[in-house]
Amino acid sequence: MSIFNSISKKISFKDQAFKLREDAILDATTRILGDKGFDLMTMDDVANTVGISKPSLYKHFKSKEDLVGEALIRLIDGAIAYMAQMDQQLSSVQKLSTLLEWALRVRLEGGLPFLPSTSASVRAMLMRNMTYMTRILKLNSQLEKLVLAAQKEGQLNAQLPSDVILFSYYSRTCDPAVDYLKQYSKMSDDDIVGHMLQVAFQGFRTSS
Amino acid sequence: MSIFNSISKKISFKDQAFKLREDAILDATTRILGDKGFDLMTMDDVANTVGISKPSLYKHFKSKEDLVGEALIRLIDGAIAYMAQMDQQLSSVQKLSTLLEWALRVRLEGGLPFLPSTSASVRAMLMRNMTYMTRILKLNSQLEKLVLAAQKEGQLNAQLPSDVILFSYYSRTCDPAVDYLKQYSKMSDDDIVGHMLQVAFQGFRTSS
DNA sequence: GTCTATAGCTGGATAGAC
């Protein structure tokens, strides 16, 4: 092994460790965000959970906004990746259903709802984040195409404006009913997901 | 007019003014809560909006928790009162639909979604508020009866556990899709309400 | 009962030693 290799390996190790720590930070952030939300999540929370000090945290992410933005970007990227690897034979409505199922499972396993939109100030913060916006717009345009196609195919209600369906679809990924069912019913995660999909696509009414 | 009358009138005036100011405070609280949420709403916000000083605010409500609790109690009472004056000839599902419509209109006019539950800490705070809990449980038991009756009548999907329907019903009153449609679509409030009801009861699917 | 002023605390962000 040459000196050159040895050095490059050392750097690589360091980078790897750095990357690992960054992932650990983002994992912690994700969990805490899902738990307490943006306003109540403190940088001390994150630092303590990861087991590093606050200034070290700031070496990785320059602000709370930045940190949360990165965590959400990772989430959106996960959704985009999931879409990409999905069986392309599926119909539009099947794709929408499968992605919603994935999002609900991510949430039930302690992840985040994408669309942290309940707060206007958080929404404003994210809209200032260019990287985040680029990603979310990419995902959005894919979903919009699926909705329009499904309406054309007669699988989704064509009487409804497509944005009503699209916004409602997003809302289902962060539906508080999931939390309540998780906490107050004895239902399994599978049952919760199944029922939520049923309600989203068929509503409360008797399905014919 | 006797002296006695005059005195009693004066006291009555004072009480009336006090009550009016209290209502103004609750109105402001409601608006700000709907706008920024609990965490970001400050007592200064409320005091400034009403046009009084912060210590005066504390003469009316002993803490922020107390203030927010009272605002939410007023909201729940509104819902209960609305239920009570509804045409009792309506079917269970019609009652549920009418109440949801009312809740959505209240929200669109700047009011609050009931179920401020997105945050676990706010939920915990409310559960410590006995008056609030009493009211919410009263409303909840009425709604639960309606859901069960509607399922029995074959108007709501009897395959679904009733708590899935009930929790989802609550969720629809605070569905973020409403905010998005209000902000990004050119839709009238009536159209938004109509579409949200359609999506809640029939889902995204083509209605038969 | 209303105000001005302020106590007391929390949390985001940083200085500076190592």
Place this chain on the structure above:
DNA sequence: GTCTATCCAGCTATAGAC
């Protein structure tokens, strides 16, 4: 790059004058 120690802004809540 990591820590300890700290700054500073902003918030809830209250003391004390009028």
